[in-house]
Amino acid sequence: MSAAVDPGLWDDLTWRGLIANSTDADALRAALSAGSVGFYVGFDPSAPSLHMGHLVQVLTAKRLQLAGHTPYALVGGATGMIGDPRDAGERVLNPLDTVQEWVARIRSQIEPFLSFEGDNAATMVNNYDWTAGLSTIDFLRDIGKHFPVNRMLARDVVRNRLEDGISYTEFSYVLLQSMDFLELFRRHGVTLQFGGSDQWGNLTAGVELIRRAAGERVHAIATPLMTKADGTKYGKTEGGALWLDPAMLSPYAFHQFWLNAEDEKVGELLRVFTFLPREEIEALEKQTADEPFRRAGQRALADAVTTEVHGERETQQAKAAAAALFGTGDLHDLDATTLAAALGEAGSASAPSGTGVVDLLLASGLVTSKGEARRTIAEGGAYLNNERITDVEAVPGSGDLLPGGWLVLRRGKKRLAGIQVG
RNA sequence: GGCAGGUUGCCCGAGCGGCCAAUGGGAGCGGACUGUAAAUCCGUCGGCUUUGCCUUCGAAGGUUCGAAUCCUUCACCUGCCA
Known part of the structure; x- marks a missing residue:
């Protein structure tokens, strides 16, 4: 039996601009209308949390599931041990226990977005399960044989790295990811993989492997890479990437x-x-x-x-x-509870009374050195309770304290932190 | 294995015995303008007990009054040859 599927899915995905690239669009559209399609999307544990780029994939998976299709979310314990080649250069390999911890954290970040019940319940999978016991000989005979090196060398990521060098480890990554698709196809009948457009080469390699090894035609979709209006990369905040983990980004x-x-x-x-x-x-x-x-x-x-x-x-x-x-109002008009809650969200610290503005800025984390604090004040970019700090030597007194003993420090227009003095 | 070239601050990239915390560009940060936007312009951009001091130019030694700049060894990278 096949669950009822939403026939409008493809048009919705297209309208949303989520299909940057795909294998045969007509065939894919037909398949998605015919019944519940088993699909997979993979996440490599290269950090302890997912970020904005991954969110596109997670939400796309949810869209597909809501439309009646069946998700297999793969968190790559195996591929995470190897590392996808990137232009920035060879990756540093992470220890097994680190990778495994990240796998667990990332799984738990993905799970809330999917439903694990019903006809098209989601399944979490880990490619470590089918690669850990695989012998090198089997791998080379069964998988490696389907990968012409001349084709592998022609891929953009690889070609870009030939100048600066690329290890055999990273060069081989595509075999692992392709094998994942083949394995999920065999085990669960998965016939669609999607990922970011930077994964297009890996996606099509998997389609190709299944064609060669199993004689079946399967599909791939690439979602667009999100960039800013000027074309540069997104997702940078003051702390780095736009992490989904609230402990890493409030x-x-x-x-x-x-x-x-x-x-x-x-x-x-x-x-x-x-x-x-x-x-x-x-x-x-x-x-x-x-x-x-x-x-x-x-x-x-x-x-x-x-x-x-x-x-x-x-x-x-x-x-x-x-x-x-x-807000437009005076900070002094806020009550202690509101202020404490707001500053708790924005970031806060404490300092003893009698601390000067330079040290307060440092304690707040808005600057990373006293020199930077002095410079910021000199540039007119530091504010205490919404008033520009003009004197580097200034020491806020009890008259400056807001309800609850707070001082509100600001750097530039948007970066705020509270300091509780006491 | 041989020969040649390279390794500079977040990134790219000048410097080639003192005037070098080190030109320039980019990113970042701040200001002005705005709308907690974009673009633009201006400033800033190692640290500190800041008219000075300390640590930086792959690593460790050495020459010199003085080195990112010269010498030696080591590590890594690139190219050519084998």
């Missing part, structure tokens, strides 16, 4: 990231990262174009994505914190 900072989206990109981000219906997104795009200063699109985007990732409660707290800290 829900407040996460919410702020989306709130600061460029006008030009709001529509695209809404389509890729939210489940809002088409009419609603189109209305928001129009509003953003007509009244950009209201930033209706950015607000809807930030709320929707933060809710998907961190939940309703965290989203409300992030919004409340931003309203308190970026």
Whole structure:
């Protein structure tokens, strides 16, 4: 039996711009309309948390499942041990126990997005299960034989690395990922893999392997690489990548990231990262174009994505914190509870009374050295309770304390931190 | 294995005995303008007990009053030859 599938899926994915590339589109569209398709998407544990780029895949998996298809989410304990070649150069291999810990963390990040019940329940898989016991001889005979080295050398990632060098380890990565597809095809009848467009070579290699080794035609979809309006990479915040783990990036900072989206990109981000219906997104795009200063699109985007990732409660707290800290009112008018909650979201520290502004900035984490603190003050970029600090030697007194004994430090326009003095 | 070239601050890349914490570009950070947008312009961009001191130019030694710059050894990378 096949579960009822949503015939509008392909058009929706296309409209959202989620299909940057795919194998035979007509055949794929037909397959997705005919019945529940087993599909897989893989995540390598190259860090302790997923980030913005992975979120596209997680949400796409959810879209496919909601449309009736059957997800196999692979967290690559094996591929994570090897490392996908990248232009930046050879990776440093991580120890097995580190990889395994990251596998566990990433699995638990993915699980909330999928449903593990019903006709098209999701399954979590780990390629370590079918590679750990595999012998080198079997691997070379059964898998390696299907990979012409001349074709492998022609791939962009490999070609780019030939100048600077690439290890046999990374060169072989594509065999492992292709084998995953073959293995999932054999074990679970998986006939579709998708991933970021930077994975296109790996995706098609898997399709090719299944054609050669099993004589079957399967499919691949590449989702677009998200970039800023100027074409540069996304996902950078002050702390680094846009992590999904709240311990690595607070829900407040996460919410702020989306709130600061460029006008030009709001529509695209809404389509890729939210489940809002088409009419609603189109209305928001129009509003953003007509009244950009209201930033209706950015607000809807930030709320929707933060809710998907961190939940309703965290989203409300992030919004409340931003309203308190970026509001037009005087900070002195906020009550201690609101202030403490807001600063807890934005980041806070403590310092003994009598500490000067330079050391306060350092303690807040807004700067990383005293020299940077002095420089920031000299540049007019440091603020205490929303007032520019002009004197490097200034020492805030009891009259500067906000309710609850707080001082609000700010660097630039948006980077805030609270210091509790006592 | 031989020969040649390379290894500079977050990245790219100048410097080739003192004027070098080290030209320039990019990224980052701050300011102005705005809408917690983009673009643009300006400033800034190792650390500190900041008119000075300390640590940086692959690593360790050495020459010199003085080295990122010269010498020696080691490590890694690239190219040519075998």
